[in-house]
Amino acid sequence: MDIARLTTDVLILGAGGAGLFAALHAHDADPSLDITIAVKGLLGKCGCTRMVQGGYNVALAPGDSIERHFMDTIEGGKWLPNQDLAWALCSGAVERIRELENELGCFFDRNPDGTVHQKAFAGQTFDRTVHKGDLTGIEIISRLAEQVWKRNIRRLEEHRALDFIVARDGTLAGVVMIDVRSGLPLFVQARCVLLATGGGPTMYRFHTPSGDKSCDGLAMALRAGLPLRDMEMVQFHPTGLLAGAHTRMTGTVLEEGLRGAGGHLQDGSGARFMHRYDPRDERATRDIVSRAIFAEMRAGRTTRNGGVWLSMAHLGPDNVRRQFKGMVERCADCGFDLAAGKVEVVPTAHYMMGGVEFDVDCTTEREGLLVAGEDSGGVHGANRLGGNGVANSTVFGGIAGETMARQLRRPQSQREPDVDVLHASIARAMRPFDLHANGAGAPGQLESLRERLFTTMWDDAGIVRDATGLGRASAALTALKVELDAYRLPHAARDPAFNVTWHDWLNLSSLVDVSQVIVHAALARENSRGAHFRVDFPDAGDLDTSSYTRARQAADGTLTVEAIPVQFTRVRPGQSLV
Ligand SMILES: Cc1cc2nc3c(=O)[nH]c(=O)nc-3n(C[C@H](O)[C@H](O)[C@H](O)COP(=O)(O)OP(=O)(O)OC[C@H]3O[C@@H](n4cnc5c(N)ncnc54)[C@H](O)[C@@H]3O)c2cc1C
Numbered sequence: 001m002d003i004a005r006l007t008t009d010v011l012i013l014g015a016g017g018a019g020l021f022a023a024l025h026a027h028d029a030d031p032s033l034d035i036t037i038a039v040k041g042l043l044g045k046c047g048c049t050r051m052v053q054g055g056y057n058v059a060l061a062p063g064d065s066i067e068r069h070f071m072d073t074i075e076g077g078k079w080l081p082n083q084d085l086a087w088a089l090c091s092g093a094v095e096r097i098r099e100l101e102n103e104l105g106c107f108f109d110r111n112p113d114g115t116v117h118q119k120a121f122a123g124q125t126f127d128r129t130v131h132k133g134d135l136t137g138i139e140i141i142s143r144l145a146e147q148v149w150k151r152n153i154r155r156l157e158e159h160r161a162l163d164f165i166v167a168r169d170g171t172l173a174g175v176v177m178i179d180v181r182s183g184l185p186l187f188v189q190a191r192c193v194l195l196a197t198g199g200g201p202t203m204y205r206f207h208t209p210s211g212d213k214s215c216d217g218l219a220m221a222l223r224a225g226l227p228l229r230d231m232e233m234v235q236f237h238p239t240g241l242l243a244g245a246h247t248r249m250t251g252t253v254l255e256e257g258l259r260g261a262g263g264h265l266q267d268g269s270g271a272r273f274m275h276r277y278d279p280r281d282e283r284a285t286r287d288i289v290s291r292a293i294f295a296e297m298r299a300g301r302t303t304r305n306g307g308v309w310l311s312m313a314h315l316g317p318d319n320v321r322r323q324f325k326g327m328v329e330r331c332a333d334c335g336f337d338l339a340a341g342k343v344e345v346v347p348t349a350h351y352m353m354g355g356v357e358f359d360v361d362c363t364t365e366r367e368g369l370l371v372a373g374e375d376s377g378g379v380h381g382a383n384r385l386g387g388n389g390v391a392n393s394t395v396f397g398g399i400a401g402e403t404m405a406r407q408l409r410r411p412q413s414q415r416e417p418d419v420d421v422l423h424a425s426i427a428r429a430m431r432p433f434d435l436h437a438n439g440a441g442a443p444g445q446l447e448s449l450r451e452r453l454f455t456t457m458w459d460d461a462g463i464v465r466d467a468t469g470l471g472r473a474s475a476a477l478t479a480l481k482v483e484l485d486a487y488r489l490p491h492a493a494r495d496p497a498f499n500v501t502w503h504d505w506l507n508l509s510s511l512v513d514v515s516q517v518i519v520h521a522a523l524a525r526e527n528s529r530g531a532h533f534r535v536d537f538p539d540a541g542d543l544d545t546s547s548y549t550r551a552r553q554a555a556d557g558t559l560t561v562e563a564i565p566v567q568f569t570r571v572r573p574g575q576s577l578v
Helices: 017-029 066-076 083-103 136-150 216-223 286-298 317-323 325-333 388-407 419-438 446-460 467-485 500-524
Strands: 004-013 035-039 154-157 159-166 172-179 184-195 234-241 264-266 308-311 342-352 355-357 369-371 547-553 559-565
Touching: 004 017, 004 172, 017 035, 017 136, 017 184, 017 388, 035 159, 035 184, 066 083, 083 388, 136 388, 159 184, 159 216, 159 419, 159 500, 172 419, 184 216, 184 388, 184 419, 216 355, 216 500, 216 547, 234 286, 264 286, 286 308, 286 342, 317 325, 369 388, 419 500, 446 467, 446 500, 467 500, 500 547, 500 559
Parallel strands: 004 035, 004 184, 035 154, 184 369
Antiparallel strands: 159 172, 172 184, 234 342, 264 308, 308 342, 547 559
């Protein structure tokens, strides 16, 4: 097969906050660089940064400080974050928010005195979340995209990265991808590559991230033998909309502010239940509220569709309509009256704290490969504070851009790909076509495989875990992998151009691989911290001897998980910087 080739200095995978900031900073550091952004969707229209509702955490106001933001991040992360990364996040956010406003032209909400308005978010000791109503992400991504369009930066839209390709000596030569529109492979040879495909826990029955996210980047990193840390840490948001199985609106986040403003959670019979789980009632943290709802669901005290009610009417319908316009309209689209009635909700998988291990300058252990945003691990530890996600992607995206420009100041030639590795990657991706052509494999139903993945991860590797369930999940994932590998495309889907069925198969393959890592890391962590709760090991364990999980896949596919001691480089448990 002929494989088209493109050569560039900098290749960026993903066009969220991380990818776009990296492109801008690399270009501004050295405008002579040839920079290419490859993105699975359309630039400016895909990924989760665009979906950010609540806002951006940054210590701006008098009385707040970087130290305070840092301590909230460390304590929220249950002492598992890499403290140097967390410090870079909190200090870098101050610079990045000014850049967003003053250089990129973002408009954020302001107080009457002209200062930037900052709202309260759960788990923080200060009101520090900068926002633009509840559409903060659209403001950020739109302004970023304009700046990228303005510059001489190449865009490969609807290009799906498949694998990192090494040279014969094992160094990184580039990335092979599929042009979704033509279905043809393309090898992009690059001197530096940034992984910024944004994780995304879409292997759970209920989830919030955008449909283009299927953990492809993490699966690529796994196949490349890179270490992934904290993969057991999957954050569930307690109130995802439950609008029935027929609509993708199911799982969509109904923002935390609803509970913060005094919203009530009720079981199927209309009785409030949070007082049985936490003295803060509905204002308890995301993990506690999610577990409480899950317990009600397991006890069968649910609504018609198997969730619980969120009720706001007692706060006055006009008041709710005024305060939560976007949420009220979103619910109305799905037939719910949030202002005067009740809405069915369910916990929903929201964010992966885990990802590729990296350094403060965004380098990884593989020379020439950097990572930023939700694909990276170590910034948030066991839990991410709401508002720290978009700060993470934009702060580290910018740093990655600068690092790549700096690295490329050293003369460095392009590396030739190992053609065997390149062809093996394409053969893996094309397998369902080959099985079709040979009449081999099984036609199967991707929808039923997806349903099994959803059920497995939701029931056995979700909000509440134990060794038996995790063991069951691992076996189910192994069986799913075998069936996926034997999947043959149906006759009607034999054209690779814009072949949604094929991409569904590729998505599922990435998700199953990464799910297996989540399950193994969850089995290895025999305590309960933040987002990870084991009924068979309910204690948090000793904070002073905290360790994080490091998962790595060997060339033969064997997965190992090690416990690595956390280095308390800035503050120890029991101490504080404020
Ligand atoms: C509904 C919702 C609300 C949120 N609200 C907040 C909030 O209020 N505050 C906050 O801090 N965080 C919030 N988050 C989290 C936040 O969106 C993420 O932390 C952050 O935006 C991730 O940025 P990123 O650049 O890493 O990834 P993304 O913005 O998700 O971008 C990933 C990019 O990678 C591309 N991609 C994926 N796979 C491939 C592939 N194989 N090849 C090429 N490209 C690929 C995608 O198309 C996309 O362009 C929210 C998330 C969701 C889902």
